[in-house]
Amino acid sequence: MSGPVFLPPRHYLNDGYGVASWLLTRDHKRIALLYLIGVTFFFFVGGAFATLIRLELATPAGDLVSDDTYNKLFTMHGVMMVFFFLIPVIPAVLGNFLLPLMIGAKDLAFPKLNLASWYIYIVGALFTMYAVITGGLDTGWTFYTPFSTVASTSAVIPAALGIFVNGFSSILTGLNFIVTTHRMRAPGLTWFRLPLFVWSLYATSLIMVLGTPVLAITISLVAAERLFNFGIFDPARGGDPVLFQHLFWFYSHPAVYIMVLPGMGVVSELVAAGCRKQVFGYHFVAFASLGIAVLGFLVWGHHMFVAGQSVYAALIFSILSFLVAIPSAVKVFNWTATMYKGSISWDTPMLYAIGFIGLFTIGGLTGLFLAAVGLDVHVTDTYFIIAHFHYIMVGGTIMAYLGGLHFWWPKISGRIYNELLAKVSAFIIFIGFNLTFFPQFILGYLGMPRRYHAYPPEFQVLNVLSSAGASILGVGYIIPMIYLAWSLRYGRIVGSNPWGAIGLEWTTTSPPPTENFAHPPIVTWDAYDYPTQVEGRIA
Amino acid sequence: MAPRVDALYFFLLGVSGFFSLLIAGLIVYYAVRFRRRAPDAIGARIAGGMVLEIGWTVIPLLITLVIFFWGASVFFAMARPPDDTLNVYVVGKQWMWKFQHLNGQREINELHVPLGRAVKLIMTSEDVIHDVFVPGFRVKADVIPGRFTQLWFQPTKPGRYHLFCAEYCGTRHSGMVGEVVVMEPDDFQRWLSSGSTSGSLASAGAKLFADLACNTCHRPDTQTRGPLLDGIYGRTVTLQGGSTAIADEAYLREAILNPGARLRAGFQPIMPAYQGVVTEDGVAQMIEYIKSLQPPEGLR
Numbered sequence: 001m002s003g004p005v006f007l008p009p010r011h012y013l014n015d016g017y018g019v020a021s022w023l024l025t026r027d028h029k030r031i032a033l034l035y036l037i038g039v040t041f042f043f044f045v046g047g048a049f050a051t052l053i054r055l056e057l058a059t060p061a062g063d064l065v066s067d068d069t070y071n072k073l074f075t076m077h078g079v080m081m082v083f084f085f086l087i088p089v090i091p092a093v094l095g096n097f098l099l100p101l102m103i104g105a106k107d108l109a110f111p112k113l114n115l116a117s118w119y120i121y122i123v124g125a126l127f128t129m130y131a132v133i134t135g136g137l138d139t140g141w142t143f144y145t146p147f148s149t150v151a152s153t154s155a156v157i158p159a160a161l162g163i164f165v166n167g168f169s170s171i172l173t174g175l176n177f178i179v180t181t182h183r184m185r186a187p188g189l190t191w192f193r194l195p196l197f198v199w200s201l202y203a204t205s206l207i208m209v210l211g212t213p214v215l216a217i218t219i220s221l222v223a224a225e226r227l228f229n230f231g232i233f234d235p236a237r238g239g240d241p242v243l244f245q246h247l248f249w250f251y252s253h254p255a256v257y258i259m260v261l262p263g264m265g266v267v268s269e270l271v272a273a274g275c276r277k278q279v280f281g282y283h284f285v286a287f288a289s290l291g292i293a294v295l296g297f298l299v300w301g302h303h304m305f306v307a308g309q310s311v312y313a314a315l316i317f318s319i320l321s322f323l324v325a326i327p328s329a330v331k332v333f334n335w336t337a338t339m340y341k342g343s344i345s346w347d348t349p350m351l352y353a354i355g356f357i358g359l360f361t362i363g364g365l366t367g368l369f370l371a372a373v374g375l376d377v378h379v380t381d382t383y384f385i386i387a388h389f390h391y392i393m394v395g396g397t398i399m400a401y402l403g404g405l406h407f408w409w410p411k412i413s414g415r416i417y418n419e420l421l422a423k424v425s426a427f428i429i430f431i432g433f434n435l436t437f438f439p440q441f442i443l444g445y446l447g448m449p450r451r452y453h454a455y456p457p458e459f460q461v462l463n464v465l466s467s468a469g470a471s472i473l474g475v476g477y478i479i480p481m482i483y484l485a486w487s488l489r490y491g492r493i494v495g496s497n498p499w500g501a502i503g504l505e506w507t508t509t510s511p512p513p514t515e516n517f518a519h520p521p522i523v524t525w526d527a528y529d530y531p532t533q534v535e536g537r538i539a
Numbered sequence: 540m541a542p543r544v545d546a547l548y549f550f551l552l553g554v555s556g557f558f559s560l561l562i563a564g565l566i567v568y569y570a571v572r573f574r575r576r577a578p579d580a581i582g583a584r585i586a587g588g589m590v591l592e593i594g595w596t597v598i599p600l601l602i603t604l605v606i607f608f609w610g611a612s613v614f615f616a617m618a619r620p621p622d623d624t625l626n627v628y629v630v631g632k633q634w635m636w637k638f639q640h641l642n643g644q645r646e647i648n649e650l651h652v653p654l655g656r657a658v659k660l661i662m663t664s665e666d667v668i669h670d671v672f673v674p675g676f677r678v679k680a681d682v683i684p685g686r687f688t689q690l691w692f693q694p695t696k697p698g699r700y701h702l703f704c705a706e707y708c709g710t711r712h713s714g715m716v717g718e719v720v721v722m723e724p725d726d727f728q729r730w731l732s733s734g735s736t737s738g739s740l741a742s743a744g745a746k747l748f749a750d751l752a753c754n755t756c757h758r759p760d761t762q763t764r765g766p767l768l769d770g771i772y773g774r775t776v777t778l779q780g781g782s783t784a785i786a787d788e789a790y791l792r793e794a795i796l797n798p799g800a801r802l803r804a805g806f807q808p809i810m811p812a813y814q815g816v817v818t819e820d821g822v823a824q825m826i827e828y829i830k831s832l833q834p835p836e837g838l839r
Contacts, residue, residue: 067710140707146684147667151633151709235685236815241668242683275573277582284592306670307681308688311618315611322603326596333595334587336562339569342582346574354566361562365555372606374613375547378677381670381705445548447674449705452713456701500579530581 005495007414008509015514026111027514032097033412034118039089040481042125046080047477049073054436054470057463062454070453071138072154078141083163084125086397087255090262091208092121092173094404095201097412099177101505101512102195104186104521109179117172124166131159140451142252145233145244149225157223164219167212170258174208177201186504188523192286195503195527196272196279199286200265203293207254207261211297215251218244242307249300257296260360260392261289263400264331267356270403271335273501274350275342278528281334288327295324305376314373321371328364332357347499348422352403355430359395363388366441384444387437395433402429402480409484410498414510415491421483429476435469502528540692543613544677550609554602617678620691624659625652628740628823631662631669631682634711636702639823643736643743648717650702652694653727659691661788663819670706673719681706687789694721744828747821756810759835765810766803770834777804791826 012029015021022030052073056064065073096114100107108114131137137159139148148156181202185194222244224230231237233244272279279285301309301317335357344350366388370376379385410416439462448459455463497506508517573582627650628639638646652658662671664684671690672679680690694700704715722730737743748754756765766776771786779802784790793800795817798810817825 062713067713071707071710071712138709144668144707147707147709151667235683241685275582276575276580278584278586280585281587281592284587305614306679307668308683308686311615314614318610318614319607322607325603326600329599330592330596332562333591336565336569337588337591339566339573341585342569342573343575343580344570344573344582346570354570357566358559358563361559362555365558368555368603368606369548369551371603372547372551372610372613374610374617375544375551376610377614377617377679378544378548378674380679381672382674447672447701447703449672449703449713451707452703454713531584 005493007493008511008513010513011414011509011511012514013414013511024115026107026115028096028100028108028111028114029412029512029514031114031118032093035088035092035096035121038118038121038125039085039093042080042084043089043477045129046077046085047474049077049080050470051474053077054467056453057455058467060455060457060460060463067453068138069136071140071451072136074451075137075140076132079128079137079159079163081393082141082255082259083166084121084128086259086393087170088121088173090266090397090401090404091177091201091204091258092117092169094266094401094408095177095197095204095262096173098408098505099180099198099201100184101411101508101516102198102503103181103184103189104504104517104523105180105184106515106517106520108176109183110176113172114176117169117176120172121166121169124162124164124169126162127158127165128162131155131162134158142248143219143222143244144248145222145225145241146235146239149222149232150234150236156226160219160223164216164223167216167219170208170212174205174212177205178209181205186521186523189504192283193523193526194286196268196282196285196289197262197265200261200268200289203289204258204261206290206293207258207296211251211254211258214247215255218247218251221247242304242309245304245307246300249303250297253300253303254293254296256389256392257292259397261292263356263397264289264328264360266400266404266407267335267353268331269503270349270353270400270407271338272528273407273499273503274345274347274353275339276345276500276530277338277342278526278530279334280337280340281330282527285331285334288330291327292324295320295327299324302371302376305373306380318371318373322368325364325367325371328360332361332364345499346423348419348426349403349407349499351423351426352399352406355426356396356399356403359391359399359430359433363391363395366391379444381450382444383440383448383450386450387440387444390437390440395437399429399433402426405484406480407499408505409487410494411505411510411512413488413491414493415487416494416498417480417483417487417491421479425476425479425483428472428479432469432472432474432476436466436473437469439463439465439469502530540613540617541675541677543616547606547609547613551606554606617691620659620689621657624657624691626659626661627652628820629660629662629671629682630665630819630823631671631704631708631715632665633667633709634704634715636671636704636715636717637820639740639820640731641740641827642731643739644731644734645736648702649720650717651720651722651727651730653724654694654697654721655724657691657693659689661823662688662690663792663822665819667708668706669704669708669715672703672705673700674703675700675719679705687792689788694719697721697723740824740827741831742828744821744824744826744831747817747825748828751813751817764807766806767835768829769832771832772830778802779804788826791829792822795822795825 135155138154139152221232225232231239233239233241299321302321305314443462496510630637638650662682664682669682676692678692680688700719702717775783796814797812799808
């Protein structure tokens with residue numbers, strides 16, 4: 001450390017005060033913080049539902065809440081976490097904040113549209129919260145027909161409307177990112193000099209723009225059948241219930257990649273900076289993102305292996321599902337290889353990155369169990385599935401998000417959090433996560449079905465382990481909330497590049513000025529070009 | 540089926556364990572071996588390596604192909620029941636399972652089957668989608684309103700096995716559970732003939748066939764306006780427009796409930812749809828009646 005470090009005199013956080021300066025802002029960095037508040041709130045709402053689920057499942061009897069309440073809890077947990085947390089979290093918070101900074105632009109291509117996206121997200125969330133408050137939703141987040149259209153008596157329409165509206169937020173964000181990446185890159189910043197996070201955001205945006213309209217159509221058809229008695233999915237009126245599953249998963253499988261691709265991008269950044277080394281096989285990692293985005297559209301049928309589809313359709317979806325695993329495997333191998341002969345930091349962001357690689361590997365490998373049709377028949381719709389997708393969504397996406405938040409927090413706030421607490425809570429999350437979800441793989445193979453309010457007593461031991469893990473995990477998520485908030489005012493001021501990392505975002509002040517760069521940058525180097533480009537810290 | 544599924548499972552556990560430990564081991568080893576020793580230290584300059592990239596693309600691809608073919612072969616066995624199965628009709632409704640044996644014996648939430656015999660369940664739902672899942676046999680299939688799906692298994696050990704509904708179906712989904720009771724064949728025969736049944740499914744179907752006056756049109760003489768049903772089961776029939784279909788349970792079901800959907804060639808679409816007129820139980824009875832009709836001499 002060479003002398004005291006001060007915040008810059010002028011930055012985006014002190015450029016205007018008061019509620020209007022935030023709610024009417026067009027600054028991508030402030031909009032990112034608006035999203036941060038939104039997703040954090042819905043994360044804790046969804047987390048509260050999860051807590052009640054795990055409490056109920058601590059005993060085999062359905063004794064804590066009624067069966068209807070339990071069904072609403074897991075439905076609302078899924079809806080909140082998927083649509084209002086996991087899908088927006090990395091693109092809309094970290095992506096929004098970083099995309100212009102990483103490409104040397106002063107903002108996104110359409111700043112007003114960006115603000116509109118946030119308002120649309122909030123309106124969608126309000127409709128869905130209205131559904132929660134006025135009786136809840138009991139269809140499962142998957143809205144399977146004909147249950148959702150003829151049998152459920154819960155608030156299907158407000159919830160569906162919320163998800164429909166929220167979809168436009170995704171579409172507009174995706175559109176904004178695609179145009180920004182094409183049109184706003186700094187002079188000299190060619191496609192193959194882009195940080196890998198930008199590649200992953202670009203691939204994600206393609207899915208958002210191409211996939212989300214299908215969800216809007218599907219949800220509209222459910223509403224039409226429910227409200228106007230159209231016979232679309234209900235066989236009693238000439239409809240086909242399985243058609244819904246095709247439409248739903250045509251969006252919702254790619255949506256998995258909306259959730260995890262940005263996380264992979266974040267991890268590429270964390271690994272590069274944590275090793276002070278370029279990412280091994282940059283081109284392969286970049287194209288793996290696009291490969292996943294394209295192949296991800298062709299595997300929806302693997303959600304329906306037991307839904308009466310033809311044997312041959314199942315085989316085709318099976319082999320395509322194995323193919324989509326390959327680019328993910330390539331990424332894991334490349335991150336691991338990046339660590340070879342790196343200068344590996346043990347700071348919090350790198351701990352999260354390492355945690356991500358481990359958990360994502362397990363999540364990905366258990367995906368192979370599910371892609372193997374003959375084995376999927378046994379484990380689908382059991383806790384094996386629950387464990388698998390939580391390893392991807394929670395072990396993957398949330399680990400990456402928290403790693404990214406800790407990595408860029410000094411850029412966002414200009415200050416650093418308590419590093420000891422941060423490392424401790426990263427460990428708590430890792431331990432709590434594995435204790436929560438690993439037993440669920442075993443439960444699933446033993447045959448415990450998902451969405452069960454009560455279960456046979458022989459499953460209790462593993463369920464108690466899982467519930468105990470969930471309480472540890474909950475603590476692990478609350479601690480960072482507290483020390484990050486605390487650091488906003490009391491954290492140590494760290495200057496523009498505390499990690500000694502490469503990347504345009506580290507060349508401007510922390511926090512950056514509203515226009516991002518005092519002088520528009522010109523790029524003459526490749527991404528992660530370590531020996532030549534670190535300013536200050538490295539000779 | 541269970542040993543085949545388990546073998547694949549343990550193979551996959553081995554593959555996953557190997558790769559998980561490989562990755563975790565390398566990461567931990569590198570994190571310690573190459574930890575940052577000075578605040579300003581940077582990593583070595585290594586851009587990538589084509590041989591490694593090709594290696595870790597092709598090797599996983601080959602491994603996944605092995606898993607694919609293995610999984611596919613298990614699935615084929617699951618999808619193809621043997622010819623001489625013991626058939627049971629299953630109707631799911633919120634929130635119970637109804638089983639009908641061919642001799643007319645009915646049961647709810649309990650399914651008795653004989654040891655060693657291949658059993659085929661012919662299943663449909665009266666309301667929303669359900670799913671029959673017997674973890675002990677490693678089999679599962681959705682039960683979908685408006686169509687037949689099927690599932691088969693061959694029990695190899697007597698005992699009681701969990702039967703779960705595995706597709707979320709509303710309030711008492713987790714109460715929609717039952718048991719498969721596997722009995723010695725003799726005990727099963729005794730159980731099957733116990734109690735009072737109202738006759739076999741086929742005889743009940745014959746009565747229904749007469750009550751609904753189906754024989755007004757489906758008759759063997761020159762007055763016939765509908766296809767002759769004797770011996771139709773299992774035959775390939777030609778449809779309007781030239782395509783063909785096998786007259787299996789699913790086809791016969793559709794031909795009763797919604798005859799216009801796949802009309803036989805050479806007949807007028809005059810038959811009314813019996814959707815909503817005949818219950819799912821009635822459909823099963825009529826199908827068994829039609830299956831019991833012997834083909835006429837010339838066609839045998």
